[in-house]
Amino acid sequence: MKITILTTGGTIDKTYDEHAGSLRNERTVLDTILKSLRLPDLFIRHVAVMSKDSLEMVDADRELILREVRAALPVSDAIIIVHGTDTLSKTGECIYQNIQDSTIPIILTGAMRPYEFRDSDALQNITEALFAAKVASPGIYAVMHNRLLPFPGVVKDRTSLTFRTQEEIEKISTNETKA
Amino acid sequence: MKITILTTGGTIDKTYDEHAGSLRNERTVLDTILKSLRLPDLFIRHVAVMSKDSLEMVDADRELILREVRAALPVSDAIIIVHGTDTLSKTGECIYQNIQDSTIPIILTGAMRPYEFRDSDALQNITEALFAAKVASPGIYAVMHNRLLPFPGVVKDRTSLTFRTQEEIEKISTNETKA
């Protein structure tokens, strides 16, 4: 089983600069996360595509990610894209529009809190994405917080800080209006 | 989505007794593990069935677990059994023999290193079991170390300290004989 992981930056990869006293996207922490997991018989190709806050991503960045996905398709049994949550949906929709006939699962994940924090959700989400890579049927997904959400129609729920399908958001909104 | 988690003890739940200076099965750490995960919209019923090293389990213990599985079936969308790894296969086969027509996934998991240790695999395995509970088709499985293994025929690989299917073990063994 061969999985390609493309890292692009995002909250999950923010690290603390002690001189500046601030959080930055400078490098990926993926290898540290992978070292803490037990993954027998799994071959991982890690491609560090960029290191960007996803709010700063422009069209050219999404085109680059798309190119890397296409390059990885013939040599991978699954692809995971580690991405900032703010525009994860946009990149997911972009891949969904452009790669119609994927025969493998393509999974976008990230975190609400950087991995370097003690109570980050990064380890959970990477664990889930790697598990989904093994068991999900072909398609484009967001994986986070115990959920496998198929594109199109996945959005960030900025109130409860997780991802949901468009349907779920509408249902919650309808219930709140009724109440 | 309602998941029932049955805890039975095992390595994952071993805690350190500072007076005796030794590891014991006295209580479950499941709630601590669950608190560290983000599980929106998931309803978890936790039933602490017993707190035993699985090497000390007798037939009556397995019958009790089977009774608890049957009791949980009508009220659960998935069942997770947290179990010692030494006889996890035996309990899995027992459930497989006795519950033929399950309409939900029944997942056995555990850990090679107690949760209380810094570099335990417990969090990874519980994360994976909870994800499998969401996405697996009906059946009996062992979930550990990035793998979803369907019963019958799952065994503990005592050399590499993980679980494998009977087929995989035979393949490894054949390769070693050839080499």
Place this chain on the structure above:
Amino acid sequence: MKITILTTGGTIDKTYDEHAGSLRNERTVLDTILKSLRLPDLFIRHVAVMSKDSLEMVDADRELILREVRAALPVSDAIIIVHGTDTLSKTGECIYQNIQDSTIPIILTGAMRPYEFRDSDALQNITEALFAAKVASPGIYAVMHNRLLPFPGVVKDRTSLTFRTQEEIEKISTNETKA
């Protein structure tokens, strides 16, 4: 043994706001740190004085800290002030100028990396400050990174990100000029 701990904010207490995606001084993490330590027979009075990045402290803030130190003196065997590192020296000198005849140790500490980060120096520094509170002779000190540094003359070494005495800084600087 009664120790008063005054928290004022600083890097050590920065917490991550998932909605804003940024670090903030909003509350103190001191109680979480203390819970992780074994401190038999120690009575701790914790006074949360303010929650500020020390670069934003004004004279009125330092006067307030001084007032709290004076209020704590008669009821404490030692005083610890948890403070941002950027102006820790300034507050230390201010206390040194104004409290000449302290009969107990008054210790300033903080951290270069917020406690919420996995590899923070916060736990080390608080552990050391609590130990110094037990064993140091009366005086005003900075405690951090295995060192007990008496005021006056303690400064932040912005190159190696630790605190040093004025003498040490001059020695390092002279050596570098020679080399």
Place this chain on the structure above:
Amino acid sequence: MKITILTTGGTIDKTYDEHAGSLRNERTVLDTILKSLRLPDLFIRHVAVMSKDSLEMVDADRELILREVRAALPVSDAIIIVHGTDTLSKTGECIYQNIQDSTIPIILTGAMRPYEFRDSDALQNITEALFAAKVASPGIYAVMHNRLLPFPGVVKDRTSLTFRTQEEIEKISTNETKA
């Protein structure tokens, strides 16, 4: 500042053997602990003397430790001995009897819970021992749980699982008899 650390095993150094499912004294975790601390300008000589549960130490072991202490004296500004808590007092008294005129602090420390456990006191105690090595006057001490206890007369309090002076134990015992 040069500190010699002699490791001898004990609870602090117990590691988990996944094949046997049990705790063992096989190697020291000291270097992992030291890597997590910030210790500028400190030169540490680490001598791994033995790896024993201190209940299994015999006279010859204590003689060996004594020889290593004597060998370290001329090249060290302080000596730390990492030791099992069960017979730490015995080794401390032995050093006190045999090394009367030490001109440096000699500090015994250990832990009630192995370092490999998440909520171990090992990091606290090593942090404190390293700080005491910097600030304590010449003598033989036990350092643990925020306390610097001078030999002779230090004993393990098996009820509250910490170290105390003989006097403190008698005081507690007298109070309990009165009550």
